[in-house]
Amino acid sequence: MSREASPADAALDSLGVLGEGTRRQIFAFVRRARRPVTREEAAADAGISRKLAAFHLDKLVDAGLLRARYASPTGLRKVGRQPKVYEPAGGAIQVSIPDRRHELLAGLLLQAVLTEGDNETAATAAMRTAGQHGRELGGQDRARLRPGRLGAERGLTLCEHMLDQHGFEPAREAPDRLRLRNCPFHPLAARAPDLVCGMNHAFLAGYLQGLQATAVQAILAPRSGECCVQLQHAQPQDPPKAG
Structure with a gap:
């Protein structure tokens, strides 16, 4: 699977474009105007020359900091x-290292x-909306990727991509386990765990x-300095005992 740039990476790339002094001056001028x-x-x-200004302006457009268009026709230009x-x-540029997703x-x-x-209660409503948002996101990824029947390994791999995009910093602690090294909701998680x-x-x-990744499960496994959840291969259910 190709690795897309995360929002944090994209923001850092945009800020990198502003590292050049003249380009930063032009960007500030356009914003003030x-x-x-x-x-x-x-x-x-x-x-500077018009040609050099055009170069810097187009670099800012490529970075997503400015947008360009042709001016609307006027009676003055025939x-x-x-x-x-x-x-x-x-759009706003926000960079946080490590990644935070308070929004x-x-x-x-x-x-x-x-x-x-x-x-x-307020708490149960919050859990409901969080679960609903997750299901919607998983459903969108399934429709986009069309992964078919997902085994545990493939399911973890697809989850790893989403988790990276959302700032969780996933890491394979073991072949069957995915630890999340960063909590995007810190320090709020520390205040109301x-x-x-x-x-x-x-x-x-x-x-x-x-995502219909039934072979993978999310469990609460708090660890200092990391996310409170880990993903792992789902444990087989014990068959019901005979009465």
């Missing part, structure tokens, strides 16, 4: 193509508050259900 900016305007502000203009891409936790808690049933770890467990268990 609060309107589409032409190459000529960026060049004038930075004190001949030729409209000038290319640049404006902020709109995911906040979203699940908000959904729990908005959908809490009459017979639910029953709630946050329970939601995390519900989310990962739900993901396995949506």
Whole structure:
């Protein structure tokens, strides 16, 4: 399976583009302008040629920091193509090392508050929304990957990819066991371990259900400095005893 860049990797790549001083100055100018900016305007502000400004602007577009388009036609320009203009891409860049996903936790808690049933507590509603989100994500991955019947090894491999994308830093501690070296919800998990770890467990268990990876199970296995959940080959169920 090809390895896609994680959101954290993409954010670091974007910040790396801003390491060049002139490029950083141009990016700040475009953000301050609060309107589409032409190459000529960026060049004038930075004190460089139009060609060099175009190079830096296009690098910022490639990094996802700016977006480019051609200006809307006006009555002032009768001949030729409209000038290319640049404006902020709109998304925020967030980098945390190690990776933190507090926005995911906040979203699940908000959904729990908005959908809490009459017979639910806040905690059970939070577990429900976390499990539901996991099942939806697992179902999407199954539809996209079409993995067929999943054995334990293949199931762990697919889970490893998702966990890496979500900042869990998965590591094969043993052939049949996947430890999660990072807790994306720290330090909130340390403040409310029953709630946050329970939601995390519900989310990962739900993901396995949506992926239909029945040969893999998520269990609570707290360890200092790591995620409270680990994934492992599912243990065979004992057959019911004869009455």
